[in-house]
Amino acid sequence: MLFSSARTFPSFTSKVSFLSRCASYTTLSNCELPYIAIHKPVMIQEVLTHLAPTAGGIYSDLTFGDGGYTKAILDSCDCQVVAIDQDPTAYEKALQMASMSSYKGRLFPILGRFGDIHRLVKTQLSWSLPCFDGMVMDIGVSSGQVETASRGFSYKLDGPLDMRMFSRGRDADTTNISPNERALLRKSISAYEIVNFFSREQIANIIYQYGGDRLSRKIAAAIVDARQLEPIETTGSLASIIQKACPQPRWKRGDDDMLRNSAARTFQAFRIYINNEVNKNNEPLFPVPREKKKKKKNL
């Protein structure tokens, strides 16, 4: 999703373009960056065309990830970017990018949820009134998150169940993490808690609501039965419980796992629920009251 407007927060009436999610599962080796960018952004040209960054402009990348769009915006002209991500590993990458000589004083990383952008810009950057010339959002999970087994997102890689974008993994040491990172983890629920402690009805509802799986009750029953024997600890165990309960049909409907693999749909459902991905409070579109926006275009 991409917004562009003249130094104001966007509204639904300003230019809004929807960009399809750009996950790719190939490694993007970029020797210019001080880290390995696993996520390959595939809509760089579209982002630059619609955002049309100009020198002196201030833009926001609300989902930094591996920084593909931030880098493209910064490279396009002498502008500034505020880069937000709730994933502490993405934030660390943003800090590394910010320390590169070509981006010094031009990139401002923030750790947090984009729905809190107003508060975050004030508290973490000490800017009085945030005001952007354009924003870009690339919502969803990043390739780096999915492809790191210890983050517990993947039904294809075995790791401790987690799926929280704002966690470094369920086994990660949290002793020395920053207060901002600790605040994101506070009161959070991981996939481990869902599969081991939620009721059968709760699990079925999540799978149906966010995975659209008509076999949600069967899958939930299989999960609850399995956990009577021992706790379900890993992504591998969960995937095999689901696949045993609902075997993948022999006939194929293309290569799309979301169509033919019930583990894919259940994992997606848990991920969306855990990260509160469908939530009005996550909405950065209305940080300024509509009335105020009508009266004063350039905030």
Ligand SMILES: C[S@@+](CC[C@H](N)C(=O)[O-])C[C@H]1O[C@@H](n2cnc3c(N)ncnc32)[C@H](O)[C@@H]1O
């Ligand atoms: C698809 S990736 C973005 C990839 C990025 N465009 C790139 O080129 O590498 C989505 C990112 O958004 C982050 N994210 C998802 N929901 C978020 C939220 N509510 N607030 C902040 N970051 C979020 C995830 O942690 C993930 O790193």
